[in-house]
Amino acid sequence: xxxxxxxxxxxxxxxxxxxxxxxxxxxxxxxxxxxxxxxxxxxxxxxxxxxxxxxxxxxxxxxxxxxxxxxxxxxxxxxxxxxxxxxxxxxxxxxxxxxxxxxxxxxxxxxxxxxxxxxxxxxxxxxxxxxxxxxxxxxxxxxxxxxxxxxxxxxxxxxxxxxxxxxxxxxxxxxxxxxxxxxxxxxxxxxxxxxxxxxxxxxxxxxxxxxxxxxxxxxxxxxxxxxxxxxxxxxxxxxxxxxxxxxxxxxxxxxxxxxxxxxxxxxxxxxxxxxxxxxxxxxxxxxxxxxxxxxxxxxxxxxxxxxxxxxxxxxxxxxxxxxxxxxxxxxxxxxxxxxxxxxxxxxxxxxxxxxxxxxxx
DNA sequence: CGCGGCTGCGCC
DNA sequence: GTTCAGG
DNA sequence: CCTGAACGCGCAGCCGCG
Numbered sequence: 001x002x003x004x005x006x007x008x009x010x011x012x013x014x015x016x017x018x019x020x021x022x023x024x025x026x027x028x029x030x031x032x033x034x035x036x037x038x039x040x041x042x043x044x045x046x047x048x049x050x051x052x053x054x055x056x057x058x059x060x061x062x063x064x065x066x067x068x069x070x071x072x073x074x075x076x077x078x079x080x081x082x083x084x085x086x087x088x089x090x091x092x093x094x095x096x097x098x099x100x101x102x103x104x105x106x107x108x109x110x111x112x113x114x115x116x117x118x119x120x121x122x123x124x125x126x127x128x129x130x131x132x133x134x135x136x137x138x139x140x141x142x143x144x145x146x147x148x149x150x151x152x153x154x155x156x157x158x159x160x161x162x163x164x165x166x167x168x169x170x171x172x173x174x175x176x177x178x179x180x181x182x183x184x185x186x187x188x189x190x191x192x193x194x195x196x197x198x199x200x201x202x203x204x205x206x207x208x209x210x211x212x213x214x215x216x217x218x219x220x221x222x223x224x225x226x227x228x229x230x231x232x233x234x235x236x237x238x239x240x241x242x243x244x245x246x247x248x249x250x251x252x253x254x255x256x257x258x259x260x261x262x263x264x265x266x267x268x269x270x271x272x273x274x275x276x277x278x279x280x281x282x283x284x285x286x287x288x289x290x291x292x293x294x295x296x297x298x299x300x301x302x303x304x305x306x307x308x309x310x311x312x313x314x315x316x317x318x319x320x321x322x323x324x325x326x327x328x329x330x331x332x333x334x335x336x337x338x339x340x341x342x343x344x345x346x347x348x349x350x351x352x353x354x355x356x357x358x359x360x361x
Numbered sequence: 362c363g364c365g366g367c368t369g370c371g372c373c
Numbered sequence: 374g375t376t377c378a379g380g
Numbered sequence: 381c382c383t384g385a386a387c388g389c390g391c392a393g394c395c396g397c398g
Contacts, residue, residue, distance in 0.1 A: 023379085023380065024380085025380075025382095025383085063369080063370070064369090065368085065369060065370085065393095066368095066369080067368060067369050067370085068368085068369095069367075069368060069369090070368075070369090104393095104394095105393095105394085106394070106395085107394090108393090108394070109368090109393095109394060109395070110395095138385090140384090140385080142380095142383085142384070143384090144383075144384060144385090145383095146382085146383055146384080147383080147384090204374095206375085228373075229373090230372060230373075231372095231373095245371080245372070246372080246373090247371070247372080249370095249371070249372090288372080288373060289372095289373095289389065289390065291372085291373095292371085292372060292373085292389075292390060292391080293390070293391075295371080295372065295391090296370080296371065296372085296390080296391055296392075297391070297392085298391090298392065298393095299391095299392080
């Protein structure tokens with residue numbers, strides 16, 4: 001028997017074609033689950049990511065730095081079909097992407113181009129199409145995190161809930177799939193909050209009116225102002241502080257005042273959630289785009305810090321001194337937060353029951 | 362060597 | 374983040 | 381009822397030109 005060369009990328013391409021061909025959710029799940037079960041374990045993660053149009057996991061700060069213009073050049077004047085008889089494999093593709101992402105500094109544009117040309121040069125027409133869609137993050141095959149998550153559960157014979165929870169902590173569906181298939185429910189259950197690594201945030205849901213919300217929450221609910229800012233999570237362990245955006249990007253360097261604040265919090269380790277807002281000299285809120293000028297900045301942070309100060313509002317505490325509060329009731333987390341930080345950083349807030357909707361708490 | 366342009370990317 | 378269409 | 385898809389703007393970094 002010849003040495004195992006790995007699953008041809010063409011098979012993954014074929015899977016995406018079949019996923020696109022059906023609109024049935026259950027059918028998609030079945031197709032993906034079968035595929036994941038059948039391929040070698042080390043191909044599971046890249047296959048999952050590529051199928052949902054991601055090159056790298058969300059919690060991974062790597063990026064391809066490739067878009068339309070570069071791809072167009074890489075596709076170039078129709079390159080000749082590959083001479084090599086060996087088919088492109090899933091792992092080949094993963095390695096190529098890693099190489100592209102690793103390119104930086106001068107000549108990096110050319111390096112990326114070369115790698116892409118080589119990759120696309122080895123790809124058949126169908127494979128090219130999948131590669132392009134994956135690079136743009138737009139697979140359009142009706143499979144996104146949701147369906148993939150359920151498919152992973154199917155493949156591993158575990159509950160979608162278990163997969164979802166592990167995903168929250170890992171921020172990497174590929175890795176989640178790997179764990180699920182290798183170690184099943186126990187492996188997933190072993191995943192927990194890792195301080196200094198980003199956690200997938202819980203999202204707010206829209207309600208039509210307050211009465212509906214109250215009903216949903218059993219008569220009492222908590223209200224917060226909604227700021228036109230950016231949601232962040234603040235991790236601290238000892239002297240180390242990391243700040244992540246909603247999409248799990250590390251923005252620590254851009255928000256020194258948040259880091260400074262975190263160091264003043266009287267605890268050794270914690271995970272806070274909040275919103276940063278751009279303000280003017282008088283502390284009045286500025287438009288969102290002003291905030292953006294701060295957010296992705298790497299140079300002259302100190303200068304801009306004076307021009308556009310940030311104001312921090314906290315609304316949740318997920319971890320404190322070695323203990324995860326994620327399964328604790330909101331009421332309890334809020335109480336712990338109130339004890340931990342000064343009142344000024346708490347988003348002014350109304351705890352409301354029934355008709356007392358305008359009374360401040 | 363500096364500056365403007367192009368390209369990619371991330372937030373609401 | 375919000376809205377919309379489609380299953 | 382749910383999920384997937386669509387929508388725009390400013391900054392950073394490299395490239396290329398003068």
